[in-house]
Amino acid sequence: MSTSRIYILGGHQTDFSRNWVRENKTIFDLFSESVQSALDSSKLDPSDIEVGHVGNFVSASYTGQAHLGGFFGHVHPSLAYLPASSHEAACASGSMALLAAMADLESGRYDVACVVGIEMMKTKEPQIKGDPLAGAAWFGEEWAGSNTVWPCAFSDLIDEYQNTFGVGKDHLYAISEKNYTNAKQNPNAQSRFWDVNAESFSDNDELNPTIAGNIRRLDCGQITDGAATVLLANAEKAAEYAKQHGISLDSLPYIKGWGHINAPMRFAEKRRLAQGKEVLLPHVKALFEQTLKRAGLSSIEQISGLEVHDCFNITEYMILDHSGLYAPGEAWKAIENGETQIDGRLPINASGGLIGQGHPVGATGVRMLLDCAKQASDSYEGNQIKNVGDMMTFNLGGSTTTCASFIVGTA
Numbered sequence: 001m002s003t004s005r006i007y008i009l010g011g012h013q014t015d016f017s018r019n020w021v022r023e024n025k026t027i028f029d030l031f032s033e034s035v036q037s038a039l040d041s042s043k044l045d046p047s048d049i050e051v052g053h054v055g056n057f058v059s060a061s062y063t064g065q066a067h068l069g070g071f072f073g074h075v076h077p078s079l080a081y082l083p084a085s086s087h088e089a090a091c092a093s094g095s096m097a098l099l100a101a102m103a104d105l106e107s108g109r110y111d112v113a114c115v116v117g118i119e120m121m122k123t124k125e126p127q128i129k130g131d132p133l134a135g136a137a138w139f140g141e142e143w144a145g146s147n148t149v150w151p152c153a154f155s156d157l158i159d160e161y162q163n164t165f166g167v168g169k170d171h172l173y174a175i176s177e178k179n180y181t182n183a184k185q186n187p188n189a190q191s192r193f194w195d196v197n198a199e200s201f202s203d204n205d206e207l208n209p210t211i212a213g214n215i216r217r218l219d220c221g222q223i224t225d226g227a228a229t230v231l232l233a234n235a236e237k238a239a240e241y242a243k244q245h246g247i248s249l250d251s252l253p254y255i256k257g258w259g260h261i262n263a264p265m266r267f268a269e270k271r272r273l274a275q276g277k278e279v280l281l282p283h284v285k286a287l288f289e290q291t292l293k294r295a296g297l298s299s300i301e302q303i304s305g306l307e308v309h310d311c312f313n314i315t316e317y318m319i320l321d322h323s324g325l326y327a328p329g330e331a332w333k334a335i336e337n338g339e340t341q342i343d344g345r346l347p348i349n350a351s352g353g354l355i356g357q358g359h360p361v362g363a364t365g366v367r368m369l370l371d372c373a374k375q376a377s378d379s380y381e382g383n384q385i386k387n388v389g390d391m392m393t394f395n396l397g398g399s400t401t402t403c404a405s406f407i408v409g410t411a
Helices: 027-040 059-063 068-075 094-108 151-163 169-183 236-246 267-271 282-295 314-322 332-336 353-357 360-376
Strands: 006-013 049-056 086-088 112-119 211-214 226-234 252-260 305-306 390-396 404-408
Touching: 006 027, 006 094, 006 236, 006 360, 027 068, 027 112, 027 226, 049 094, 049 360, 059 112, 059 305, 068 086, 068 112, 086 252, 086 314, 094 226, 094 252, 094 390, 094 404, 112 360, 151 211, 151 267, 151 314, 169 314, 169 332, 169 353, 226 236, 226 314, 226 360, 252 282, 267 282, 282 390, 282 404, 305 314, 305 360, 314 332, 314 353, 314 390, 360 390, 360 404
Parallel strands: 049 086, 049 112, 305 390
Antiparallel strands: 006 226, 006 252, 112 226, 252 404, 390 404
């Protein structure tokens, strides 16, 4: 297995509060702004990019536009003939684009890669009728007939936790409240100006109406337009970049470990495979273990903070529960003890996460990596974690069908 370092030279995240249709702009405008801004902030020339990768789930459904890798050539003349490809794995699409870019660099084919995660979801009406996100489950087989497939799916996950371990809604509401609070400090967060208060995180039907089953409005990540771009380089190119810009190579964040696991599509099959196991979803626990091992770490205690996939508050709870911080079923202890707060033992979603920051589906995995890279290099614009070391992402697609994780730090 390759041990070559992949460095993060820079990147850019668009403001997730923007509605691009209302600005009379297209998904190309979103793509172009993200790439150009990433180049500007990193002081890279477009001609330095040798390969492009795009993470996207449902652009064709929402906007009518697919084949997004073809946009690179319209961003700058130097990119006219750039080799590029697109990657789809539901909400983990961005992470798949990152893994593919890493493989390109590790193989020696290319030295610098541009990875764009993008989704434009605030369209007046999706080009394809119905729920464009429903296909991340087994279409027509799971939660069939529901207009809200994913609230139904993660309501079922709450039922699983209540039946197996017991989980209080107060703990889940505390996750949402934490993430909205963190988002207030994030200059790119969709909800940073939203008017929410303590009563919003409760069973108040006016302030927090039910969406489906156990799921209420502020339990959910929100529909979002947005893009995130990162520029990756192999060790040789990163050393050249550091010298050219008069900075230490050791100050540049790099990917120390990664993980990628897929599970069967049906949630019922995932639960069948877990029968007799101490955790609810063994493959989620395995992803933590393989990612830590690849980074040369033995415990989640060695991680300074997590950016995780809180498409619903129960999802963040589930990820925390499989992290190893506490015994299975006891994630509530970390919440009650304040350990996942910005000043806690293991800050989770200092950015606001998907709930507070927003969830442009194809962008999320790339945005997580970019936020962790900024945290690790002590340059985060929002809630900077103090005395930060290594940061970790946990991105998932579907009902944990595709799971991916990265550990990012500096030397």
